[in-house]
Amino acid sequence: MNEEAPLKVRFVTVDADLAGQRVDNFLRTQLKGVPKSMIYRILRKGEVRVNKGRVKPEYKLKADDVVRVPPVRVSEQTDKPNPKLEKVASLEAHILYEDDRIMVINKPSGIAVHGGSGLSFGLIEGLRALRPAAAFLELVHRLDRDTSGCILIAKKRSALRHMHEQLRNGQMDKRYHALVAGSWPQNRFKVKAPLRKNVLQSGERLVSVSEDGKPSETRYRILQSYTDATLLEASPITGRTHQIRVHCLHAGHPIAGDTKYGQAEFDARMKKAGLSRLFLHAASISLLHPKTEQPVKFEAPHDEQLARTLEALS
Structure with missing residues (x-):
């Protein structure tokens, strides 16, 4: 008879680099494959202890905290093929750069940066499944689900802090490519318009230009003019939700394939x-590397559909 070895309680001392991480996120890396609902249940029941005391899911760990990780068994479903596996494996081909501090992904259009809002699977969950040995993987910033291109992932908490500071200080330079309706004026280099976010009952976010909105600015440069469209380089100075999309609409030149802020006839x-997606692509990102403090720049090529669309327009 082949009996399974009994699972044991583990006591994990928190590394200084993981200080500041929420305990629920920490447990996700310690208990691979355990559903989120179970993690919250064991926290609620007090089975997880930090320095012998009960904690809430949002508790932020400190260096040298001792975490009691209870034994949790996940029933193995080896007979059921996991439909996500193929999706996870395909992410490997989208890694533009990786070292011990950061990972840069050319995110495909149509994949959310994280699960939630009815989505069980997002980019960050996929990367954690792809790198099961990684103790820390967190998004540095976000991209809309339908936007493709450069996205930064931190592999250490110190790197995350370093890059967040650069974002706050405006030291990070992000450049997007957007195909917009009509002829963008040669002398229009920026759009400054305050943006207000509204969350509908369904949870959908809609952004509009409003006097009581937050100050927002996007800089623009024409890359290529076509018969009834213009390819632009857009650089957001502020980082508001849907900023580039709403600023293009406000300027009278909505982005191609934008189901929220677009123009049906142009689409x-x-x-x-050949375009069946939003033509907004995070083409490059420049920053100071969190380890060397030297300037680095990463560029993401257009996917096949964007490249084909531009070819057809030419």
Whole structure:
């Protein structure tokens, strides 16, 4: 008879680099494959202790905290193929750069940066599944679900702090490519318009230009002009939700394939050119490397669909 070895309680001392991480996120890395609901249940029941005391999921760990990790058994479903596995494996091909501090991904359009809002699977969950040995993997910033391109992942908490500071101080330079309707004026280099976010009952976010909104600015440069469209480089100076998309609409030149802020007639024409997604792509990101403090720049090539669309327009 082949009996399984009994699972044991573990006591894990928190490394200084993990200080500041929420205990629920920490447990996700310690208890691989355990559903989120179970993690919250064991926290609620007090089975997880920090320095012998009960804690809430949002408790932020400190260096040298001792975490009691209870034994949790996950029933193995080896007979059921996991439909996410293929998706996870495909992410490997989208890694543009990786070292011991950061990872840069060319995010595909249509994948959310994290699960939630009815999505069980997002980019960060996929990367954690792809790198099960990584103790720490967190998003540095976000991209809309339908936007493709450069996204930064921190592999150490110190790197995350370093890059967040750069974002706050405006030291990070992000450049996007957007295909917009009509001819963008040669002398229009920026859009400054305050943005207000509204969350609908469904949870959907809609952003509009409003006097009582937050100050927002996007800089623009024409890359290529076509018969009834313009390819722009957009650099957001502020980082508001849907900023580039709403600023393009405000300027009278909505982005191609934008189901929220687009123009149906223009989108129908672009569909004939082969476009069935939002034409907004995070083409490059420049920053100071969190380890060397030297300037680095990463560039993400257009996917096949964006490249084909531009070819058709030419």
